[in-house]
Amino acid sequence: MGFDPKAIRKIAINTGGGDAPGLNAVIRAATLAALHNGWDVWGIRYGYRGLLDGADPRDLVQLTADAVRGITHRGGSVLGTANKGNPFEFPMMEADGSVVVIDRSDEVMRNFERLGFDALICIGGDGSLRIAHQFVDKGMPIVGVPKTIDNDLSGTVITFGFDTAISNACDAIDKLHTTAESHERVFVVELMGRYAGFIALNAGVSGSADAILIPEIPFDLNKVAEKIRQREAAGRHFSIVVVAEGAKPKGGELTVQGPKEAGREVLLGGIAQRVAVELGKLTGKETRSLVLGHVQRGGSPTAWDRLLGLRFGAAAVRALEQGDINVMVALDPPTVKTIPLTQAIERMKSVPLDSDTVLTARALGICLGD
């Protein structure tokens, strides 16, 4: 039988993957819009955890107007989130300590139906929306909401969380300027973004970095060293280099924190330290590195991310009302539209090399390592 929007009585909402500022705004708008339609709304805590057999009943929470009061400005997710525990590749510890990966998706489907849910609003990034798509194939009606600080989801002009991340990163770069200048040092700051350079590029340009290294442009550190020498010659005895965690040298490899764990993405990290050591050798300058890390996605969402989150949450409920399922809401200014979930996950978005921001960086004399 087809999906009948008029028959919706009860929906679920979950948040998956790394948290992103604005998640609570989506939850609030989706909840209030759904309540307005007379639907019951439930939050599944920690991704799909509340739908696994033997789940703690506290991992399912009823979302009332009271439950979502005063959360728009709060970072994180009131539902909790998880970037491990994909039900299709669920890691289970054996008695001997080894980890086996099993498929628990049927449990999720069974419990979803048993609890009488008519649809799921799934707020997530690339990984979570891929999982959502697998559940669509099993018959779960889903509307996705694009979340990620990395902004690497195609089909939407921007994801919520990104604006806060670049504001946090820009703020950190501003702070590094004063200490770098006082000590005449080179600072290499590593920013998140996984395989896309949006955070590094946008925060780096806004924060007046001298060099920005992104995954889309494999770098040559001789070019960066040359830029630092030019600044020295011009009397600027400090420099700020922004490096995306997924950036790699020409012909080189990604820097990772360790081997990939079962059922989760490999953790990138450590490139700033490598770059700093190398630049120290090439320039003879005192060089320091830091990894900004999760500060980028912590704290209150910016006004933009709040508004976008609220718009996405309300649009997700509108999509359900219209029977528009197995889609993702997407920003297509001036409006929010829906696109098929398949389109949203078919390819990762990366920084276009001819984009206005890349051209702006070059026009400002920022070295991009090429």
Ligand code: F6P
């Ligand atoms: O995808 C969001 C993100 O913050 C990436 O930028 C980063 O590589 C990753 O998540 C970090 O993951 P975790 O929260 O598991 O450390």
